[in-house]
Amino acid sequence: MDLTDVMRTAFSARAFTSDPISDETLYRILDSARFAPSGANHQGWRVIVVRDASIRRxxxxxxxxxxxxxxxxxxxxxxxxxxxxxxxxSPEVADSTALRYPMLEHFDDPSKVPLVLVVALDLKVVTAFDANQPRIGVISGASIYPFVWNILLAARNEGLGGVLTTFLAHGEKRAQTILGLPNHYAVAAMLPLGKPAKPLSKLRRRPVESFTTIDRFDGPAFDK
Ligand SMILES: Cc1cc2nc3c(=O)[nH]c(=O)nc-3n(C[C@H](O)[C@H](O)[C@H](O)COP(=O)(O)O)c2cc1C
Known part of the structure; x- marks a missing residue:
């Protein structure tokens, strides 16, 4: 596919056909994704291909x-x-809220979710220039999410789809134990991948001039 088409059509797929993804295809995807940048080129990513049904569950x-x-x-x-x-x-209200997320309910079934990748980041090799700021860190993520997004773009280029999920990080300690990850590996993403069951619908994204200004945050909108 043309790069622009890949970028403009990589939608979040959460339902897949039963077509498996071959190891050759996955290797090709990761072999392209690894050219992502990372702070000081430390490439602190680790990918775990989760095949075991009980681990997936x-x-x-x-x-x-x-x-x-x-x-x-x-x-x-x-x-x-x-x-x-x-x-x-409240936690009580949350507990009684309907999930409305079928993929999670059959996450251990490879005929429904052909491939699951967990991507972790070695915090020992991360440079975080905002570690001194009194706010939540965002810079560390930039050493992993270009790689994660490259996986999804490369998958799209193979006619596949997936979704960048991050909810696993909320239970990071448990995930580390289940996956045997050392404590200094942050759980950055979990990527279900497969052939999308539904065709792409147009992505809803704001136009350039709605988020780009000249010189200052309150400057005039940038337009062509
Ligand atoms: C940082 C980040 C975290 C996300 N976390 C989750 C997640 O935990 N679970 C999930 O189903 N989707 C997650 N998503 C997917 C977003 O919901 C999705 O990218 C967004 O709704 C746009 O969907 P679309 O590309 O199909 O338009 C995440 C996306 C990003 C970029």
Missing amino acids: QLADICIPVFRYYRAQDDAGEVPFNPITPTSV
Whole structure:
């Protein structure tokens, strides 16, 4: 595919056909993704291809209550898990909120979710220039998410799809134990991949001039 087409059509797929992804295809995807940049070129990524059904089930079971909370906050009009504004949703309300996320319920079934990758980041090799800031860190993520996104772009280029999920990080300690990850490996993403069951619908994204200004945040909008 043409690069622009790949970038403009890499949608989040959460339902897949039963077509398997061969090891050759996965290797090709990772072999392209590895050209991603990272701080000081440390390439602190690790990828775990999760084949074992019971491990997949345990990972999904971490995500299910987290996603119920996400749904409950979203239903309440909040930005879920926001680092600035605390939630007003109680755990009891979250627990009784419908999941509405079929993929998690059959996460251990390879005929429904052909491939699961967990991507972890070695925090021992991360340079975080914002570690001194009194806010949540964002720079460390830049040493892993270009790689993660490259995986999804390369998958798209193979006619496959997937979704960048991060809810597993909410239960990072448990995930580290299940996957045998050392403590200094942050769980950055979990990527289900497969052939999308539904065709692409047009991606809803804001136009350039809505988020680009000249000289200052309150400067005039940049337009062509
Ligand atoms: C940083 C980040 C975290 C995300 N975490 C999750 C997640 O935990 N679970 C999930 O289903 N989707 C997750 N997503 C996918 C987003 O919901 C998705 O990219 C967004 O809704 C746009 O969807 P579209 O590309 O199909 O338009 C995440 C995406 C990003 C970039």
